[in-house]
Amino acid sequence: MQMMEERSKKVLCAVVQSYINFPDPVGSMLVTKRYSFGLSPATIRNIMADLEDMGFLAQPHTSAGRVPTDRGYRFYVDLLVAEKDYYTNMEILQEIYKRLEALRNNIDVFLGETTRTLSKLSHYLGVAMSPRLDMTTLKRIELLKYRADKIAAILFTDEGLIKNKVVSLDSEISQKDLNRITGYLNSEFSGHTFDEIRFKVIKEMSKEKIRCDTLISRAMKICREALSFSHNDLFVSGLSEVFDLPDFADLKKIRELSRAIEDKHTIIELLDSLSEFDGLQIIIGSENSMDEMKKLSVVVSTCKEGYRPIGVVGIIGPTRMNYEKAIYIVDNTAKFITKMLSGR
């Protein structure tokens, strides 16, 4: 790979670019027409044959042109990222700004709109995920009496997430007790991650069995219920965008994608595994560890507030993706969010 001739690189990139822009296998003639190498189709043909041998290109069938393999895309993308001075588009930046600026106060609406923006701009699937609740840090908990036997627990996290959850009680509780419980829970758990708190609660509860302090035991029960969130929040938009792509002309493929979106499971797992790393990440087709994703490419980046990860945003699309644009959009969206959050 490192010993590939400069000329071959150029041809490979030409093929990839052509294929990204026009979804037809690209032939030697086309390359000479669209990109001006000073070479004849026959020469290009030889080069392309070499690139195929090296595993960067493939033929759908004997008499068709070539299409990039995942390795081909990878090479192209690495080059793209190395050059770094690709593509700028003020309109896109402004669009991101315009759509997200006003929404900073509500993380759910915000992430939802983020995915819509991502998909609108990229014409692929936009995804966003808030960080795993287990890992977030409780800032404060407030308990509000709601109905006779129900209270609303409002959880504030360091990340700026606000969650509310209704907790049912086995018996009525006085406002005074509720205040004491609130105070107790805050003094005990504020500053700890949900995971830690859960662990502490379990420990405490087994102790309580012996000591039988009803108030603390009640506090623990409430706390356990209040923290029982099942999953991360995943937002996905833009399935309808994907319909227009020739890559998904096949009904089956869209169905699969649609299933994945409704399941959420696969995508959550994917983003979860990516959220551990910092900054931009690009996964191309078969590089994905999950089977359902092996025909798709993923471009994501993490958003941070200070050094704390606040979520991950990205684009999912076909391997024949406009990586340049996708990278630009995702990168800037993530940076914009990070900046927006740190500014406040």
Next chain:
Amino acid sequence: MQMMEERSKKVLCAVVQSYINFPDPVGSMLVTKRYSFGLSPATIRNIMADLEDMGFLAQPHTSAGRVPTDRGYRFYVDLLVAEKDYYTNMEILQEIYKRLEALRNNIDVFLGETTRTLSKLSHYLGVAMSPRLDMTTLKRIELLKYRADKIAAILFTDEGLIKNKVVSLDSEISQKDLNRITGYLNSEFSGHTFDEIRFKVIKEMSKEKIRCDTLISRAMKICREALSFSHNDLFVSGLSEVFDLPDFADLKKIRELSRAIEDKHTIIELLDSLSEFDGLQIIIGSENSMDEMKKLSVVVSTCKEGYRPIGVVGIIGPTRMNYEKAIYIVDNTAKFITKMLSGR
């Protein structure tokens, strides 16, 4: 219509049923085979020709069997509802129960799961919508200090909805002032609909300009922000179910549906217009006033807590829908939710 012969009715129903179960146009021969009238294909043929003249059946093309028109479905459904003693299926009831029972405390999760249940059971699109916020009644508002210049407003409605919203302040506020504002807002607005409150706030604010009482004016500002919710909450699930239906074999149709789901706009409007009426409602194809819906059928029902509507749930599918099952599922889901809510 009312003077239609008994025999013709039977044939019409047979055609509808056959077509619902097997997505092929049904011919006279098929009718005699699958349903035992004591008649020959030729006679059935004549009857079916009559039914076509009357507008209940139609031929896709000359040499095909017949398919029901929307009027045909309507006739069938009306009969179905009139008889009322259709279809019962304990498994379905148990499934509904099992999936929804535990979730009553969180309206959002609950409605989301409701749509998933509806779509899973029906294999069509499941939809659910919480009532328009404008029309809901504020029970209580709580303001919690969140960051220096931000507070979280927690809104409790009579319907059991809990909404939180972050409100930015122009300058810091003391806890004491916040408490006073909270008390003021509750005494002033509790028991009023959001719509009324908004109106009052606007009135008050113009007055304030003159009196210049900063605390009340602050309270109003906060209240206005806290109540600025854009839309109803719409939940839709099961697009992937719809892929397997031959009615949507065409990519274009699914794309349209997928757009409608992402827009939400059309569906919200639809459900909104239906939420005014009580109980089960069935809209078949062209009976829909909206163009986007003219190829779809809708089966919905409203859920109530006491006499107060709490939302609307339903199924959207092709006109060739298994109405019997759909009605059963929607009706029982709505009733179950109503019962669940009134039990508490």
Next chain:
DNA sequence: ATTAGCACTTAACCATTGAGAGTGCTAAAC
């Protein structure tokens, strides 16, 4: 090393064809 020329391969397109399904009409049967 590059290129022109050419035979070869394959998918895509198009027109034709025949089978199959279902109808409407007519005339016979009940």
Next chain:
DNA sequence: GTTTAGCACTCTCAATGGTTAAGTGCTAAT
């Protein structure tokens, strides 16, 4: 007079086959 058998007719659908166009790989000439 209602029902039915018989039959010609219409239309879709799937299969067939031939043609076209695109693009390749190889060879020989530049």
